[in-house]
Amino acid sequence: MRRSARMHFRTFAAVLVSTSFCAAVFAQTSGELDTQKDFDASHTQGPGDVKEGYESKDYQTRSRSLLKRRGVKKDLIRFAQNPPLGLPPVPIPAENPLTRSKIDLGRKLFFDRRLSINDTFACATCHIPEQGLTNNEMRTAVGVEGRSVLRNSPTLYNVAYLARLFLDGREISLENQVWQPMTSHNEMAAPSIGWVINKIRRMRDYDGLFEKAFDGAGPNILTIGQALASYQRTLLAADSPFDRWYFGNQTNAVDESVKRGFGVFSGKGQCIVCHTMQKEHALFTDQKFHNTGLGFLVSFNKDSEETSKTTRVQLAPGVFVDVSNEKIKAVSQQKLPNDLGLYRVTENPNDRWRFRTQSLRNVALTAPYMHNGKFDTLREVIDFYDRGGIPNELLSPLIFPLNLSEQEKQDLEAFLLSLTGTTVPEIVADAFAAPIGDLSLEDPNWAHEETLGY
Ligand code: HEC
Numbered sequence: 429m430r431r432s433a434r435m436h437f438r439t440f441a442a443v444l445v446s447t448s449f450c451a452a453v454f455a456q457t458s459g460e461l462d463t464q465k466d467f468d469a470s471h472t473q474g475p476g477d478v479k480e481g482y483e484s485k486d487y488q489t490r491s492r493s494l495l496k497r498r499g500v501k502k503d504l505i506r507f508a509q510n511p512p513l514g515l516p517p518v519p520i521p522a523e524n525p526l527t528r529s530k531i532d533l534g535r536k537l538f539f540d541r542r543l544s545i546n547d548t549f550a551c552a553t554c555h556i557p558e559q560g561l562t563n564n565e566m567r568t569a570v571g572v573e574g575r576s577v578l579r580n581s582p583t584l585y586n587v588a589y590l591a592r593l594f595l596d597g598r599e600i601s602l603e604n605q606v607w608q609p610m611t612s613h614n615e616m617a618a619p620s621i622g623w624v625i626n627k628i629r630r631m632r633d634y635d636g637l638f639e640k641a642f643d644g645a646g647p648n649i650l651t652i653g654q655a656l657a658s659y660q661r662t663l664l665a666a667d668s669p670f671d672r673w674y675f676g677n678q679t680n681a682v683d684e685s686v687k688r689g690f691g692v693f694s695g696k697g698q699c700i701v702c703h704t705m706q707k708e709h710a711l712f713t714d715q716k717f718h719n720t721g722l723g724f725l726v727s728f729n730k731d732s733e734e735t736s737k738t739t740r741v742q743l744a745p746g747v748f749v750d751v752s753n754e755k756i757k758a759v760s761q762q763k764l765p766n767d768l769g770l771y772r773v774t775e776n777p778n779d780r781w782r783f784r785t786q787s788l789r790n791v792a793l794t795a796p797y798m799h800n801g802k803f804d805t806l807r808e809v810i811d812f813y814d815r816g817g818i819p820n821e822l823l824s825p826l827i828f829p830l831n832l833s834e835q836e837k838q839d840l841e842a843f844l845l846s847l848t849g850t851t852v853p854e855i856v857a858d859a860f861a862a863p864i865g866d867l868s869l870e871d872p873n874w875a876h877e878e879t880l881g882y
């Protein structure tokens with residue numbers, strides 16, 4: 429009984445995940461196909477309407493949300509060459525200079541579900557463009573077959589600047605990082621790096637693309653990482669109202685509440701100590717690891733104060749249901765292991781429950797918050813800091829009760845909301861135009877073939 433209930437939930441979760449992603453996939457397809465000259469596009473109409481196999485080609489979608497999702501390809505390299513206001517120059521490794529063909533290739537890989545074991549999961553399934561390049565529906569991520577992942581999917585906006593990746597800092601370059609989600613059993617579940625390389629080599633729509641981007645080199649452990657890293661380095665979201673006011677000296681770019689909120693952020697609230705700023709730009713993270721008590725809370729199962737009795741799940745774009753947490757718990761996989769944060773990398777007991785400071789840029793778009801998606805709203809995060817986090821023997825000395833007034837909390841929230849980059853719509857529109865690995869082209873998964881061919 430228990431087993432079947434769990435299976436059921438997995439399928440449920442997988443369907444949920446794939447519904448919103450599929451909508452994105454279909455929406456994107458048409459934009460891409462138009463540009464392929466050798467493809468008969470007569471049966472494609474608007475977004476979401478590939479009409480192959482339909483009885484009639486006259487069918488038109490009535491989905492307004494799909495029609496709004498028309499992709500527009502952008503020249504992303506210019507963001508990285510000339511970062512939007514508020515961001516420093518982008519660090520680009522000497523061994524992987526940024527080029528348009530690498531970015532295009534990385535973008536194609538990022539949205540390609542065929543890189544997962546069963547053709548269901550792309551990077552973009554968890555880092556969803558229209559959801560702040562994270563996933564607004566899940567506290568912690570869910571991978572292939574509904575398998576639970578320990579942490580919340582972080583946003584990939586401005587990930588180019590992070591010196592250490594993952595919330596415990598265990599990876600040091602975007603080039604290397606890609607293999608972890610691809611080969612993790614509970615994420616994309618590719619059985620090995622070689623399996624991915626072999627699969628890409630056999631997918632005809634990649635023919636020549638690696639060779640063009642990498643001076644003749646085909647898909648391999650380096651070039652796949654370099655292409656994905658190149659795309660991610662261009663995902664820069666800044667030039668926010670706050671940037672225009674603070675760095676651009678535009679007095680009216682934000683209202684008085686934001687200005688007062690910045691006062692709280694940099695004064696009484698002491699947020700700026702960890703969410704740091706420089707003279708001419710700001711990442712709002714010191715990229716260091718701190719214990720706010722949240723990890724401790726979960727480790728010791730003291731997490732009694734559920735923030736809500738239900739979890740909001742998106743079934744299709746714009747269609748939500750509230751599912752009771754009791755029900756979800758009853759059919760969920762076993763509890764995940766404790767998340768000890770930086771300790772997992774150093775095995776130093778003093779590093780337990782320390783997590784990397786998150787950037788505050790674009791936080792309006794990236795709920796739920798913190799490494800475990802504990803908080804649904806920014807107000808809950810502010811109240812958490814106001815209480816002084818969760819006391820524990822290793823709590824950072826920089827976290828203590830703040831005694832903020834109601835007005836100060838509202839102003840602080842207004843400040844956080846002013847950090848959304850004006851470049852976001854361009855990045856999302858570009859993402860909607862990305863090519864999607866077309867599953868109908870052929871089955872490139874050698875494991876499905878009767879004879880393995882080698
Ligand atoms: C199943 C969901 C899922 C998929 C699929 C996925 N990610 Fe992630 N990603 C996560 C989660 C969760 C984390 C945080 C994990 C941690 O800190 O341990 C993360 C972290 C990252 C980070 C580090 C960000 C930071 O702030 O340190 C990068 C970069 C990243 N992912 C890129 C990718 C790329 C590229 C792909 C595709 C090859 C991908 N992800 C596929 C869920 C996913």
Ligand code: HEC
Nearest residue numbers: 697698699702718783784785786797798799809813824826
């Ligand atoms: C001691 C350093 C420190 C101080 C001080 C601090 N933060 Fe944080 N902040 C962090 C760390 C570390 C995280 C990541 C915690 C986690 O993932 O569990 C974080 C995460 C956040 C997040 C969630 C971001 C996301 O995308 O999930 C928000 C919002 C935030 N802080 C706002 C604030 C505000 C507002 C203040 C001031 C009232 C503040 N922080 C003070 C270290 C700090």
